[in-house]
Amino acid sequence: MRSSDPAAPAFVQLAAHPLRWRLLTELAASDYRVRELVERAGQPQNLVSYHLRLLRDGGLVTARRSSFDARDSYYHLDLEQCARALGNAGTALHPALGVALTPPPPSLPAARRPAVLFACTGNSARSPIAEALLRHRTDGRVEVTSAGSHPKPRLHADAVQLLREQHGIDISRQRPRHLDTLIGRRFDYVISLCDKVREVCPDFGDQAQLIHWSIPDPATARDPDPVGYPAFARTAAEIDSRIRYLLPLLVPTPQEVQP
Incomplete structure (x- = not known):
């Protein structure tokens, strides 16, 4: 050479x-x-x-x-x-x-609505944000739920405010739920967003693909990163980015559908 x-x-x-x-x-x-x-x-x-x-x-x-x-x-x-x-x-x-810098959006319905469960500890911030964003991006084409191993009494106010202001999504009437209430339900994907809940998440059967997204709790963010609402904005942006790359796995695009 x-x-x-x-x-x-x-x-x-x-x-x-x-x-x-x-x-x-x-x-x-x-x-x-x-x-x-x-x-x-x-x-x-x-x-x-x-x-x-x-x-x-x-x-x-x-x-x-x-x-x-x-x-x-x-x-x-x-x-x-x-x-x-x-x-x-x-x-x-x-x-x-040169290739596109973002994944293609889903455009065709799947034969059966895939079911996705997002799990974190309190089900008050990360997992309800993920649930809301995935439901919003798939417009009902995915059955999506969230729950926690130790659910808080209510959703975090910053999570509710962020989704309303930045995405036009209202989850103010939603309440945290316990993972145990979902045992026996069928899920295609179980996605843990918390390192702690990954260790204690119930078994949802062999058909469920387990995915882990290690995302810090925005309610306990530490220096040097800003806490409060800015931490929730960073968390939502990271979750939304990951969800966009999850979409082609959930809903087929035209290139993936056989004639």
Whole structure:
């Protein structure tokens, strides 16, 4: 290779390694701890940790301390950053190969309405926000519910205000519910938004795909991030971003429907 030949884009260099690609595909489905990624990849922990560090340095993966055990961290794949990196890599090869930076919206109904359960501890902020946003984005095409392991007496006022002001959604009459009240219901996806509830979530059967989104409780946000309403705005934005990438899994797009 001549020294003047252009190097492959950073995303291509990162993703081309077999173990890093395996880690990316695992994290595309759910947030995981290192020991879970070690088990899934079947590789030594020091090797997995090394490649996770490279992915973090490349801006594709982030880490967040577990609220269940502060000695642990959850790793998360930034799908927005991956979309941008993929688009830039395609453009570097040919201008016509740049890809869309956001996932396509669902457009056709599924044969059966998929059922999604969002779970967190208090069912007062994160999970009702997720429930409201997914219901809003799918316009009734998904059966969506939320519940908590230790539900609070009422929804957090900032969650209610944020959804009303920024999304035009009114959940003021909704009340937190306990996860135990849903035992026996069928769910296609059970999505935990809290590290604590992931450890105690009831079993909803083999048909339920378990997904974890490690998202801090905005009601207990700590410095240096602003607390109060700004914390709820950040939380809702992160949840909404994740939901947009969940949509193609729930409702088929025209390209996925067979003639």
